[in-house]
Amino acid sequence: MKITIIGTGYVGLVTGACLAELGNDVFCLDLDEKKVALLNAGGIPIHEPGLEEVVARNREAGRLTFSTDVEAAAHHGVLQFIAVGTPPDEDGSADLQYVLAAARGIGKHMNEFKVIVDKSTVPVGTAEKVRAAIQAELDLRSTYATFAVASNPEFLKEGAAVEDFMRPDRIVIGVDSTPEGERARDLLRSLYAPFNRNRERTYWMDVRSAEFTKYAANAMLATRISFMNELANLADKVGVDIEAVRRGVGSDPRIGYSFLYAGCGYGGSCFPKDVQALERTARGYGQELLILRAVEAVNDRQKSVLGNKVAQRFGADLAGRHFAVWGLAFKPNTDDMREASARVLLRDLLERGATVAVYDPVAMTEAERVLQLDLTAEQLARVRFATSPHDALSEADALVIVTEWKAFRSPNFERIKAQLKQPVIFDGRNLFEPSTMAELGVEYHGIGRSVLTHA
Missing domain, CATH: 3.40.50.720 (NAD(P)-binding Rossmann-like Domain)
Structure with a gap:
């Protein structure tokens, strides 16, 4: 399957490399020319155990490509994964400027059906904003093309991201109950089929619930840590x-x-x-x-x-x-x-x-x-x-x-x-x-x- 990954940070690079490891044709887009040059030269910009070997193996096999060409990226994959950063804004909210820029880049060049998959951690309602950004670009070009926006949040631990991706405990996917959403469901089911051979690991839901699930999971884990730390401070005293x-x-x-x-x-x-x-x-x-x-x-x-x-x-x-x-x-x-x-x-x-x-x-x-x-x-x-x-x-x-x-x-x-x-x-x-x-x-x-x- 042809796949485009937009962003080569922790999530994007691990996702792209691991999907290529499964035999897919993966095109990784990043606007940082130095990072792309490093990846094409055989280096990687982050320390993540096992990742360098996976990237090298799939680059050599021709299944993993790195580029700054936005148009080529938009044309390559029927599945377009957005995996760019969502840093905190001044008020603590997620900054969606990179996510929406990625969406506009797809909309400026796509001419046929695409599934845009939000892999970045994004707030509830982001899919609607991504959909609007893409449609606005299509309207500017007077181009008709159908598309779906899905949510597929990542659950990767830094330091064990490759293992987590290749042996997931769950795969969360949110799609709409529309004809386009059903096409997206079929494509994503096919993509993740190798992970479901022993047992079904995919949890299907609506898009907003999938977006919310990622935040809920991290908030629960953070709560457990802070709860134990607060008790530890009391334990020292008593x-x-x-x-x-x-x-x-x-x-x-x-x-x-x-x-x-x-x-x-x-x-x-x-x-x-x-x-x-x-x-x-x-x-x-x-x-x-x-x-x-x-x-x-x-x-x-x-x-x-x-x-x-x-x-x-x-x-x-x-x-x-x-x-x-x-x-x-x-x-x-x-x-x-x-x-x-x-x-x-x-x-x-x-x-x-x-x-x-x-x-x-x-x-x-x-x-x-x-x-x-x-x-x-x-x-x-x-x-x-x-x-x-x-x-x-x-x-x-x-x-x-x-x-x-x-x-x-x-x-x-x-x-x-x-x-x-x-x-x-x-x-x-x-x-x-x-x-x-x-x-x-x-x-x-x-x-x-x-x-x-x-x-």
Whole structure:
């Protein structure tokens, strides 16, 4: 099947590469000439495990093409996937300028039936706006061509996006109950047939419900994280081990264990902006989503927990103090620094006068870029980008762990103790057991794991 993907970010590039892997003829459009040149030269613009190999294999096989040619893209696929960014606007709503620009690009050049599939995360009602934008362009050209607009939201986790796409737990598709919508249903059913051979994974619904489902899913997951983080902060005060609580609560099949881990806050490109966008949609209809407002407030506060713990231990004035920071990306297996908790921590430490040495397995280049935006020149001068985890530890007063990379889970604690000025670890992801740290002679500060101090 001929498919066009508009946008080569996380969603677009993974979607295009994986659909090509299934044997489809995929044309990926992006207006960023440097990105397209990089992709055509065999590189990829993001870190995503397994993606580079899939892209290379399908480029070489001729099933995956990258171009800036809008007209060629519009003519190529009967299925036109819009997978461009929807960043938050100033008021928290999703900015649809790139989605609507993509729609207009299709409308300017299409001459036959097309199915426009909104793959980007978009608010309820976006399909109607996309439909209107395309029809306006057809009217300007006095061209008659039928089309359908469908919603097929993505449920990909950064760091596991290829696996998630190739082995989906569900496929959500929204289509209209019109003749064009039925044609869209048939085409999308055929496209996703390989994923439904063992069991039916596709959930069919109307377009608006599909758009809403994506936001509802992310809002629920964000709520679970913030709920557990708020309980963890109380656990620290009353002498409770939040890990024991998590196991006890998660054993209830109505609740389960997923997304109940306490930590230093969620980040990335999805949860923060999607919670804001859903809140903004509700306000547009005169409704306040009080739970989601609390979820966002708790998460904003949680990102300062590590900095506050450091200040409680070493004092509010950290001038003359030096800290090692392990982990900069918002989660493992990605170099994505969007809304990363490490950015808040570093600002906190530097504003208090400290110096820091930072290390991340893959996000160092991206971290240098975003920290130049976050920090003053004077603050940036107090940041050293280390070459390894142990290089970061040299002469540090304490180690602060922000991202739960596998490489950090089983470190050489004797070496850590030897390199630090004093054996103090602040663990923002609860990687280690407090009792084990006590036996090793390490002063350990987790999130909601201060039970030993109350024994």
